[in-house]
Amino acid sequence: MNPALNTALTFAKSNIRVFPLKNNSKSEQVLRSWKEEASCSKFQINGWFIGRNYNVGICTGNGLIVIDVDCKHSREGIDLIKEYADRFPKTLVVQTPSGGYHLYYKVDREIGNRVGLYKEIDIRGENGYVVGAGSTIGDKEYKVIRDCPIVEANEAVYSFLEGPKQEHRQDIYSFEKIAQGKRNDTLFHLACFLQKRGLADQSIREAISSENEIKCDPPLSAKELDTLVNSALKYNKGTYETGSEITYGGRFTAADLLSGPISETQDIVEGLVSVGVTLLGAPQKSGKTFFCIQMADALSSGKEFLGKKVIQGTVLYLALEDHKTKLQKRLKAMGIEPKNNLIIDILKPDPFFDLETRIKEELEKNSDLKLVVIDTFSKIRSRDDRDYETEYAEVTRYHSLAFQYNLAIILVTHLRKEISPDQPFDAIYGSRGLTAGADTILVMYKRNYLSNCRQLYVQGKDIPDDELTIYQNDHFLFEVTENDYDEMIDDNLMRVINYIVANKTYEGSHDALCSKLSLPLRGKGLQALLTKNKDLLSDTNIQYEILPRTNKARQMKLVYFGDESV
Secondary structure, three states: OOHHHHHHHHHHHOOOOEEEEOOOOOOOEOOOOHHHHOEOOHHHHHHHHOOOOOEEEEEOEOOEEEEEEOOOOOOHHHHHHHHHOOOOOOOOEEEOOOOOEEEEEEOOOOOOOEEEEEOOEEEEOOOOEEEOOOOEEOOEEOEEEEOOOOEEOOHHHHHHHOOOOOOOOOOOOOOOOEOHHHHHHHHHHHHHHHHHOOOOHHHHHHHHHHHHHHHEOOOOOHHHHHHHHHHHHOOOOOOOOOHHHOOOOOOOOHHHHHHOOOOOOOOOEOOOEOOEEEEEEOOOOOOHHHHHHHHHHHHHHOOOEOOEOEOOOEEEEEEOOOOHHHHHHHHHHOOOOOOOOEEEEEOOOOOOOOHHHHHHHHHHHOOOEEEEEEEOHHHHOOOOOOOHHHHHHHHHHHHHHHHHOOOEEEEEEOEOOOOOOOOHHHHEOOOHHHHHHOOEEEEEEOOOOOOOEEEEEEEEOOOOOEEEEEEEOOOOOEEEOOOOOOOOOOHHHHHHHHHHHHHOEEEEEHHHHHHHOOOOOOHHHHHHHHHHOHHHHHHOOEEEEEOOOOOOOOEEEEEEOOOOOO
């Protein structure tokens, strides 16, 4: 029997839904919507898999979770799971083509998807899926290495699913010398701490000045010192909150919570943005500013965004990368109508920018403020550190502001160059502290260079996971489309184009390029493909020429003259 079909039927017998994936892929879909069409029907499953070489997707959630242990970048995940092996009950384990593991467990509670719960370990739960045994990637197969029934998770598993325990840090300040790259941030947080304790302004100034002279090498200038102290003094005396000290409404017993009414909070943008912090990651020149302006316009006008309902209200857009003329041109090109509840602040980068003061100022003028967009987040970040703890604390402070003032804050950020369709949220630039601290994560990028479409991935704490295909029309507005990326383009040609766009040039034989890209072609086949599509290559700013014959194999040259990254 077809191994993937066998896996599909086995899971279906346990009332776990399955669906087909394209051969040699973890993400390319066969169905229009795997979430809606995945099935437990033996008849349907046979119809999908018999006579076809498909991979199989196993739906998680609804009582099933999978601990996904990877080893692409390190063995930390595998080493960690081995520490727990004796405490976890024995269950079905599948080894992945990369050498990682999938541990299947039944659960009695709702467990969401978690990317980066630990280093190299993700969790697949509600609205997620994994690739099942019998599927292949390249010439390697997903193999069952512990063939036993899927068992109920025990307390050790549930404890593991909660993630690493964060130690409470009492020491907010070091008594050692302050390194040059840490001076602004360290002194600013010390000033905030003293402000929280209620010290007089002059006392704070004198203390910070003294610390600067004694511990900073070299000391900050008087102007820099004055700027950071003034930023700290904008907080109310005795009320500055750090991330670890946020409260959410007081003390309650379980009886209080269960007997009281549950107030449902409505999404700011239905199924996309909720009250709290949203990270929007996208590569350069992918349209993220147009995307955010369109969302801002929808909220301020009360009209739908990407077919989703919104809560109408005032929007504050902090533009830290674009100048006035460029923004004016974009608003006109998009057909944005004049309105007074879409406010755009054009700002210079400022690591001491006081967002809370700016929110308060806007609320005095527009009490219905619903959304704040920071484009881009890197321009106002107060710290250069990119470790987990620092970034988690930084995002948590914005989370606190969002809930304090009942609004959504979108932090626009960049993606790494390497983007995996299977793990798009891993491409957010920075540590996993950013994504762990956010309430919702949006990732938008092109799956291939020629496509006009972008894939928009959604993952949230209170928002169901989703994936949308969107495209930009002639007015630079995004719309949802049922079409995925352009499948009319030959896959081998697409791989060549993506390689040349990324590497700018190639000179050598056709056979050598086939080998480099693992194309299922010989040199003559690639030459015929490139010659046939020479006009298409030219349209994408790629010049193709066959070089004069030498005593070697016929050489060719491909050069990319554009300025866009894949």
